[in-house]
Amino acid sequence: MGTEELTGAALLAVGSALANPHRLRILGALADGRQYVSHLARELGMSRPLLHMHLQKLQSAGLVKGSLELSEDGKAVKYFEAVPFKLEITPQIVKSALPTLPPSTDKREGTSP
Amino acid sequence: MGTEELTGAALLAVGSALANPHRLRILGALADGRQYVSHLARELGMSRPLLHMHLQKLQSAGLVKGSLELSEDGKAVKYFEAVPFKLEITPQIVKSALPTLPPSTDKREGTSP
DNA sequence: GTCGCATGTCAGAAAATTCTGACACATGTC
C-alpha cells in the first residue's frame, strides 16, 4: 500500500489534518509507537478534550487509528497508532483529484426558497 | 529537485495550503499552465480579493509562483503558475520535521509582566 | 476626460476552528 488514488475529499481531509502544529506533534509522537490518550496528553502537555478532538481529526483523515482495549487490571484504555501511510502529492495529482471534490454548497439558501 | 527535507514550518504551510477546496481548485487549474489573476477569478467564479488571498497563501507555501509582466499593449498582468513540486509525506518524515516547528507561543502575555 | 480592464489593499462581517472547564461513566485500591 501507499500510493493510492486520492479523492478530492481525502486530499482535503489530509491537508486539514496536517494544518495544525499540535496534530503534527501528535503524529510525530505516534510515529514511534502506539500510546494511550491520557499518557499522550501528559507527554504533549495538552488537555485531554483537546487531544481527543485532534485525534478525531487525524483519524478521520486516515492518518491514525485507535483501538479500545482492556488492560490487565481491567481498565479500559484507548490506544492510538500512526497508520503507515505514504502520501505523494504533485500539481497533477491535485488536478486529477478535483472531480471528486464535494460541491461548493453555495451556503446561500437551499433549493426551494 | 522534488524530495527536499521539509522543515516543520514548511510542512505546516503546505498542509494549511491544501486545507481549502478553493485552493485545491486553484492549484488544479494552474497545473495545466499559467494564468493571470483576473482570468482565473472568472474561470473559478470567485471574487478577485478572495483569489488574491488564496494565491498568497499558496505562494507562501511555495506551491505556486507569480510574476508580474507587461503585456504587448502595455498593461500590467500578473501571471501565476504551479511550482512542479513533489511532496512525499510519511509519519517518519513528520517526526523528523518536528524539531524545526515554531514554538507554541503561549499567547498569554509576553516576557515581562 | 471617460470608459474598460488590469493591478493591489483595506476594514469589517461571517463562518469555521480551536480550546477550556465542567460534567458523565467505569474500574481497581485503600
Place this chain on the structure above:
DNA sequence: GACATGTGTCAGAATTTTCTGACATGCGAC
C-alpha cells in the same frame, strides 16, 4: 465509602480563517 486512574462528551468562549464590498492605482482606446 472516598480516591485515583482511565474513558467520552458537552456548551460556550476565544481565536483564526474566510469572504465581501469598497477604495486606490496605472495604461490604452475612444
